[in-house]
Amino acid sequence: MGKTVLTGKHFWYGNIAIAEGAIAAGCRFFAGYPITPASEIAEHISRRFPQIGGIFVQFEDELASMAAILGASWTGVKSMTSTSGPGFSLMQENIGLGAMMEVPTVIVNTQRGGPSTGLPTLTGQGDVMQAKWGSHGQYEIIALSPDSPQEAFDLTIRCFNLAEKYRVPVILLASETIAHSAGKVVVPPEDEIELVYRKKPKVPPEEYLPYRPDEDLVPPMACAGEGYTITTTGLTHNEKGYPDTTAEAQEKLARRLNDKIRKHRKDIVDVKEENMEDAKIAVVSYGQVSRPAKRAVKMAREEGIKAGSIKLITIWPFAEHVIHKWAKQVEYFIVPELNYGQIYLEVKREADGNAQTILIPRMGGTLFTPREIYQEIKKVNKK
């Protein structure tokens, strides 16, 4: 047997860190389809899984890959797929099914420039809103965004933990920049990695209702072949899992699917704040943009400008309470994004007129330089 957790210091590309993070999280089923710039994740897993007894399948497309990871998760196995924009679009169908059936699973999207085939080899952050509501209907999902290979490793593990805890598909919103940047990754000893597993039923099969939630709004999950005779459907269903296509059932189910995430926002949301104590200008960033943003804030501080940085590690659910809080202190939020304003609008909404929100847009392809963000801070500071 090969080693499952590669404890030690490594110099890894982001994609390798993601694959190793998944293995360390206990993922033993991977289904995917080749796509730039995500393919190295599948390649690495196809090499590693036979060593450690995981199931790897390269499917005919992303539709199948997404369906297969849901099926695998229904046996109690932790499952994952990885893709980029065009494949992510195809996966939306069964991401919706995963939300509806409440299936713990992880989807990695190493974003590239879009729309459509766009920039296969270059970076972007255009899939932020798609990650939230790319599938039809009203649902809530979890998405995390890493800014380095180390964070890619760490957050992949957290994606699995959140998926298991809340019975929901979780998206790692990475990007080409992270996928293809190499950096130091420290893998802790196996027993120091905290892993979460889905709740199992505490009652015998005859008393078990597959969609009766506990107080935390998450139902315990019996899996296939465990004697619980479960039934599940993408149709609106009742606590037995039987189709119930009425307005009443819809109100109850769809509301709970949203509330189980919304009501745990503070548990799920993770942000990193720096230099915020006396800040009047806050740069709100996520993913790879956090790195030039952090540097830009440092440059501004050296000039005596009261700038701070809020890095969103959790993208969805949105860090409403964080922005709301700082909006009372800061005068400006500056949001640099590799799109034409997606998180910007969320920040603006939560600032609610208490602070001005300024977008630094870029359509993707390259990352901001620290100076570009710094200049915007300076410009705002003069106002």
Next chain:
Amino acid sequence: MSKQISKEEKLEELHPMDKWLRSERMPHIWCPGCGIGPTLYAWARALDRVGIDKDKVVYVSGIGCSGRGSGYLNVDGFHTTHGRAIPFAIGIKLAKPELCVNVISGDGDLFSIGGNHFIHACRRNDDLLVICINNFIYGMTGGQLAPTTPRGQYATTAPYGNIEHPFNTPHVADASGAVYVARWTSIHVRRLEKSIAEALTMKGFRYIEVLSPCPVNYGRRNKLPEPDDIAEWFRQSSVVRNGADTSEVQIEKDKPLILGNFVKRVEKLTYYEGLKKLEERVRGAR
């Protein structure tokens, strides 16, 4: 304790299928004359005949009338998205190989929107039993053209008659590498049951097409309006030809319906078996 008559006095089993049915979900949504019921009856009887533990049986379906079956049978049931029953089922089977995983879905689900998954699962030889309940039409959505509608027949989206060439689904399965290929109809319940039982004892991608009446949305528009008209067509036109060349079993209007167990391959490794061999090789080499 004083003597009380229990309200939950044990009920006698009333129907031989009670074990397999979620009786509390009856009545079902299917129309009079529909062939889905008899097909599921044959499947459940075959499971009994082979003696498969009910708790190990998984039923995965897609969307459409037959998609609803997974919620009526008293086994682990997964009613998935349109066309994706096969890959969903592959995920279950590979992750828990001791389960008996069955996909039972419609012709539109398996051969139109799910066609790509079907041929690739045949090619990889994923270990599934796939039963296609072929009623030549999109029943649930109101009688639109299917990839199996015979030429010249009518559908709500082919009001002047079908100009397309339908799939010969056993030939698709055979050409794509399925290890077991058969075709029966929902009126040939005993032969169908035997065929399913045979397939259940095999490994790999096993495919059985079951021709099934849809009096409401196929029959009415094609001069077969009464609930038993299509069944009568099956009865009169069926010719059993086991081992027939699948390229010669295309369904055509006014031609015999060729039924039978067409293909049986035994040597082909399943995807899972291949993976296990690969694992041994990789670990041995280390």
